Amino acid sequence: MGIGRRPMVGYLYILPLLVLLGLLSVYPALSVLWMSLQSIELANLGAAEFAGLKNYLLLLKSTSPTLGEALGLSFLFVFVSVVFHVFIGFSLANLLAIPWVKGKNAWRNLYMISWVAAGIVIGYTFRFFFEPRAGVLNYLMRLAGLAPRSWAADPKLAMPAIIIVNIWRGVPYSLIIETAGLQSINTELYDAARVDGANAWQMLMRVKIPIVKDFLLLDIILDTTDTFQVFETILAITGGGPLHQTETLALYMYNQAFRYGDVGRGSAIGVVLLAISIVFAVIYIRFFRPGKEEL
Amino acid sequence: MRRSPIRLLPVKTLVYALLLVWALLTILPLYWVFSTAFKSPEEARGYPPTLIPHSFSFRNLVQVFDDPQTHKSLGFKPYLNSLIIALGTALLTATVSFLAGFGFARYRFRGREVLLLSLLFINMLPEMAKMIPLFRMFILYHLYDTYLGLILLLAAGSAPFSTWLMRGYIKSIPQDLEDSAVIDGCTRGQASRRITAPLAAPGLAAVAVLAFRAAWNEFSAALILTTSDSVRPYTTAIFKYVKEHASVDWHLLSAASFVSIIPIVIAFAFFQRYFVGGLTRGAVKD
Numbered sequence: 001m002g003i004g005r006r007p008m009v010g011y012l013y014i015l016p017l018l019v020l021l022g023l024l025s026v027y028p029a030l031s032v033l034w035m036s037l038q039s040i041e042l043a044n045l046g047a048a049e050f051a052g053l054k055n056y057l058l059l060l061k062s063t064s065p066t067l068g069e070a071l072g073l074s075f076l077f078v079f080v081s082v083v084f085h086v087f088i089g090f091s092l093a094n095l096l097a098i099p100w101v102k103g104k105n106a107w108r109n110l111y112m113i114s115w116v117a118a119g120i121v122i123g124y125t126f127r128f129f130f131e132p133r134a135g136v137l138n139y140l141m142r143l144a145g146l147a148p149r150s151w152a153a154d155p156k157l158a159m160p161a162i163i164i165v166n167i168w169r170g171v172p173y174s175l176i177i178e179t180a181g182l183q184s185i186n187t188e189l190y191d192a193a194r195v196d197g198a199n200a201w202q203m204l205m206r207v208k209i210p211i212v213k214d215f216l217l218l219d220i221i222l223d224t225t226d227t228f229q230v231f232e233t234i235l236a237i238t239g240g241g242p243l244h245q246t247e248t249l250a251l252y253m254y255n256q257a258f259r260y261g262d263v264g265r266g267s268a269i270g271v272v273l274l275a276i277s278i279v280f281a282v283i284y285i286r287f288f289r290p291g292k293e294e295l
Numbered sequence: 296m297r298r299s300p301i302r303l304l305p306v307k308t309l310v311y312a313l314l315l316v317w318a319l320l321t322i323l324p325l326y327w328v329f330s331t332a333f334k335s336p337e338e339a340r341g342y343p344p345t346l347i348p349h350s351f352s353f354r355n356l357v358q359v360f361d362d363p364q365t366h367k368s369l370g371f372k373p374y375l376n377s378l379i380i381a382l383g384t385a386l387l388t389a390t391v392s393f394l395a396g397f398g399f400a401r402y403r404f405r406g407r408e409v410l411l412l413s414l415l416f417i418n419m420l421p422e423m424a425k426m427i428p429l430f431r432m433f434i435l436y437h438l439y440d441t442y443l444g445l446i447l448l449l450a451a452g453s454a455p456f457s458t459w460l461m462r463g464y465i466k467s468i469p470q471d472l473e474d475s476a477v478i479d480g481c482t483r484g485q486a487s488r489r490i491t492a493p494l495a496a497p498g499l500a501a502v503a504v505l506a507f508r509a510a511w512n513e514f515s516a517a518l519i520l521t522t523s524d525s526v527r528p529y530t531t532a533i534f535k536y537v538k539e540h541a542s543v544d545w546h547l548l549s550a551a552s553f554v555s556i557i558p559i560v561i562a563f564a565f566f567q568r569y570f571v572g573g574l575t576r577g578a579v580k581d
Contacts, residue, residue, distance in 0.1 A: 005402065005483065007402050007403055007404040007405075009402060009483070010398045010404035010407070011398070011404055012398070013397050013398025014395045014410070016390075016391045016394055016395070017392070017454055018410075020391060020447065020450060020451045021414075021417055021451055021454065021455065024429070024447060024448050025417050025425065025451050025455075026417065027428070027432075028425035028426075028429050028432065029420050029425055029428075031428035031432075032424055032427055035427060035428060035431075045431050045434070088317070092317060095310055095313060095314055096314075098310060101310060101311075107314055109564050110318050110321060111318070111321055112563060113322075113325060114325075116508060116556075116559050116560055116563050117325070117512070117555075117556045117559070117560075118511065118512035118514065118530055118555060118559075119514055120514050120533060121530075121533070121552045121556060124548055124552065125325060125328045126324060127543075128327065128328065128331070128543075128545055128548070129324045129327060134340060134341065134344060134545075135344075136323075136324075136327050136344055139342070139343055168320065168321070168324075225419050225421070228421065229422060231423060231515050232514040232515065232530070235534075236534070250423045250515075253423055253424070253426075254423070254426075254519075257426075257427055258519060263427055266427055267427050267428075270423065270424035270425075270426070270427055271424070273423055273424040274420065274424040276421075277420060277424070281415070281416050281420075284415065284419065285412055285415055285416060
């Protein structure tokens with residue numbers, strides 16, 4: 001350590017961060033656990049009664065839709081989204097890693113647009129795109145000789161529609177992480193593999209993926225937790241309907257707590273969201289726990 | 296090892312074709328919104344949709360900013376609110392994460408490693424799950440429906456990742472520079488402000504742009520924690536506008552979207568090199 005550097009001073013530098021996170025992240029995350037065990041109404045937040053596991057039991061059995069149904073929808077939404085994000089993101093990253101491809105930054109900037117724009121704006125953009133009468137998608141369907149559909153209002157099509165929007169939106173995030181992964185590969189390895197006569201496929205399977213797999217895993221973990229949070233794009237396109245067919249956990253929580261005013265029940269859903277994130281956070285830290293020398 | 300150009304040509308065509316396909320898929324829905332922003336109400340509503348506006352005008356873009364009391368519009372205020380919240384968040388995040396990044400990079404205090412790992416953990420706590428306690432807390436402490444409340448919350452959201460990023464940046468700056476400034480009579484605090492902060496500028500830019508984007512686009516916190524026109528940002532103002540009008544005016548909504556996307560796209564295009572570099576340095580192992 002340098003001259004005149006007292007370790008205790010370090011605490012002063014991190015103090016603002018600790019205060020901010022303690023009050024606005026850690027405290028609410030703990031508080032929601034306690035609130036989920038109480039009966040609380042939005043209209044009367046001061047009056048809370050201990051209710052044990054009542055909120056959870058109601059959610060499992062008699063709330064419509066049930067927690068199980070919302071969980072099922074969420075898992076479907078997240079699983080399909082993440083698979084496509086990683087696949088398309090990794091493919092594009094590989095294409096943009098080819099030495100002779102021109103305008104790499106221009107392509108990347110262009111792809112970023114879908115990630116940079118606000119979720120609510122993206123949501124309305126697609127609501128417009130899916131609009132049954134004047135929407136572009138149905139126009140294209142008619143051009144192709146297919147029957148127009150009401151995408152966002154059809155119980156069978158609403159979920160695929162919001163998944164497609166979410167895939168569209170999340171690809172750039174994967175692209176960035178996978179690009180970082182590919183850039184971490186020493187180019188001498190490519191040359192060595194080429195000297196050994198490896199073709200493009202062998203290069204991918206034997207050189208790239210083994211090295212990039214940490215980044216793929218990082219991408220999958222972060223993207224999974226992010227996708228469980230998706231809220232406003234779904235709210236804008238379907239509002240959770242039709243018939244609750246697109247009511248994923250975040251919307252489910254919002255509806256129970258802030259639309260129907262059952263804060264206790266909403267908190268219990270919040271705890272489920274929290275639990276899912278914690279599982280992935282633990283996996284994340286176990287895999288990526290930086291070595292001692294890096295801390 | 297070079298392959299012959301004849302064999303490479305079809306490969307090149309295929310690669311560029313694939314890049315182009317995703318570019319078109321990215322652009323198509325947005326293009327429609329952007330072109331609708333310049334169409335007349337009749338053309339925007341009409342069928343079949345027109346690829347290029349026949350009735351090209353900037354009227355919608357002006358109408359967005361009209362007074363919502365007298366006209367069907369959003370008004371200027373929501374954008375101003377968003378700007379204040381986003382700038383405040385960017386500034387606070389950059390300050391807090393620079394200080395914390397500096398502390399973590401330059402001082403070896405007890406509990407440092409555990410705290411650094413906790414940041415990764417805290418970073419993954421879902422925003423929505425915290426909203427109910429935050430709602431109660433904000434009402435109790437008069438942060439509900441204030442700029443300050445949203446700025447504090449959004450900075451707390453951006454801070455953990457930003458701190459890691461800043462710490463990585465500061466670690467890459469040689470300590471000797473600060474040490475020699477101290478020998479020349481600076482205090483440690485002055486050295487960090489005058490020597491380290493300017494050198495960490497690319498990292499600070501990355502942190503600020505990312506925090507700005509997160510705050511500019513924030514929706515759920517704004518929906519739950521604000522209620523008046525004097526604080527409400529454009530994201531929830533658009534939502535409210537759509538909810539209150541039975542039929543959606545696509546020409547106006549498109550213009551409002553267009554206005555919201557342009558600043559952030561410009562900021563990103565401008566800062567892209569800092570921020571991709573910054574992300575990869577802080578996000579993954581150094």
